[in-house]
Structure formats: structure tokens, C-alpha cells
Amino acid sequence: MDLPLNHFKRAIRSGQKQIGLWSHLCSHLSTEILADSGFDWLLLDMEHSPNELPELLSQLQAMKGTKASAIVRPPWNDMVVFKRLLDIGVMTLLVPYVQTAEEAANAVAFTRYPPHGVRGFAGAPRASGYGRVKDYAHRCGEEICVLVQVETVLGLQNLEAIANVDGIDGVFIGPGDLSAALGHLGNPKHPEVLAAIDDAIARIRACGKAPGILTGDETLARHYVAQGCLFVAVGADQNLLRDSAQALAGRFKS
Numbered sequence: 001m002d003l004p005l006n007h008f009k010r011a012i013r014s015g016q017k018q019i020g021l022w023s024h025l026c027s028h029l030s031t032e033i034l035a036d037s038g039f040d041w042l043l044l045d046m047e048h049s050p051n052e053l054p055e056l057l058s059q060l061q062a063m064k065g066t067k068a069s070a071i072v073r074p075p076w077n078d079m080v081v082f083k084r085l086l087d088i089g090v091m092t093l094l095v096p097y098v099q100t101a102e103e104a105a106n107a108v109a110f111t112r113y114p115p116h117g118v119r120g121f122a123g124a125p126r127a128s129g130y131g132r133v134k135d136y137a138h139r140c141g142e143e144i145c146v147l148v149q150v151e152t153v154l155g156l157q158n159l160e161a162i163a164n165v166d167g168i169d170g171v172f173i174g175p176g177d178l179s180a181a182l183g184h185l186g187n188p189k190h191p192e193v194l195a196a197i198d199d200a201i202a203r204i205r206a207c208g209k210a211p212g213i214l215t216g217d218e219t220l221a222r223h224y225v226a227q228g229c230l231f232v233a234v235g236a237d238q239n240l241l242r243d244s245a246q247a248l249a250g251r252f253k254s
Ligand SMILES: O=C(O)C(=O)C[C@H](O)[C@@H](O)CO
Pocket: 022, 048, 151, 173, 174, 175, 176, 177, 178, 214, 236
């Protein structure tokens, strides 16, 4: 068996935009439906959704063979969590709350086997096709993609240092947390936040790395694509479900 290719990593490396959807629902059934809906990637969230390893594994299985790439956001920049996610076959990680180059370098090291990093070795994990991918241990670093999330003032100050860390493939700006950090909690469309995001996108691009973002506002999403964001989440599954369920009920009950 050959090492599986990371289509998302290859796409952002070659400058192709990737449109995604944020997934909070923690369900292999809804993930299976979403994965064949036309999105390039789905973000399976462990930071702000009640996803644990068994649910996540079912969602990865549901996405197998679909056109959408799985990106997993672990709850924290944590070696042990990364090791378990990589073993079950996660190929792309979005690491929250990275503020310094050192934290970015740690995130990369957690995904690489020695001597390039500190990932613990498992004999035949799911990621290696249960041992059928013979060169998995030596080659997996080529396909593993590390995206870091910058969402604080300190992170913005260190943006170039973070983006330039070897092994960092992209930098995602967290508009929600960044707006809070800039004193505009709950208002990611405040002019100061929008200006900071545009500036960050340009700086990430200047480092030759892929910028990414999330917004449910279609006009803003198109603006971010035009600014050069290469991976843009344009909505979230729980909001789609909430809005369409509420609208359907409303049409009959009002
Ligand atoms: O700061 C942000 O914005 C994010 O990190 C995304 C949030 O977690 C959330 O809006 C996802 O629904």
C-alpha cells in the first residue's frame, strides 16, 4: 500500500484555494453527508466541540474515499493529543492559540518522528494502513500538514517568526478570538479587527505561507479569497442546521 497523499497540503502549496466548512456536530453521519457536498475540506473541531477520539475516528472513516480533506483542530498544542490523532490517520492539524515561533516549532516537532521531532512511534497505526504502508515512518512527514492559529496580539506581533518556522504550512487567523484580544469581543467585523486581519493575510503571504480564515459572511469570505486567503471556511454545520430547521418550522408555525 502507498503512503496516502495529502491533497489539501499539495493544493495550498501550489496556491490553489481550498473552500471548507467548520464542523461542530461530532457525528459520522453528518460528516459523511457534508464530505460529499462539494467542500474541499472539513474542519473537525476538538477545541470548541465535544469531539473525543472515538467520535473523531468514526468521522475520519466516514470521510474516507470522499473528495473532502479532514483537518482536525486539537484542543491544544499538545504532544500527547497530536500523537493519538496522527496514529488514527489525521494528516492535517490546525493548532489553536500559537503565539511564538517556539510554540510553532513545538507543533511541528510533535508531528515528526526523531531525529526531526518527538512523535512517539507505534508499530502499525491506522495511519500506516495498519502497517501496510511500509515506508510510513520515514515518509509521513512529507504528507503531514501543520497549520497554526494566530489569534492574539502577541501572535500578531510574532507573525513572521511563526510563519517562517520550517514545517509550518499555513497560518489561520481566528477572527473570534482576535476580536476579543483587540477589545471587540463578539464583533469580528469591527473595522480595527478587519484591518488587522487584512494586514495579517498580506504578511503571511509575504512569508510564502498559506493564509486561512473562517467567516459565515459570504461577502467577507469572497473578500478574504481576493486578499489571497488559500483556505477559507465559509460556514459551520451547526449554523446551517439551526438556520434551515428554524426556517422550515417558521414557515409552518408563523
Ligand atoms: O477565533 C476564532 O474565530 C476561531 O477560532 C473559530 C471559533 O472557534 C469558532 O467560531 C468556530 O465556530
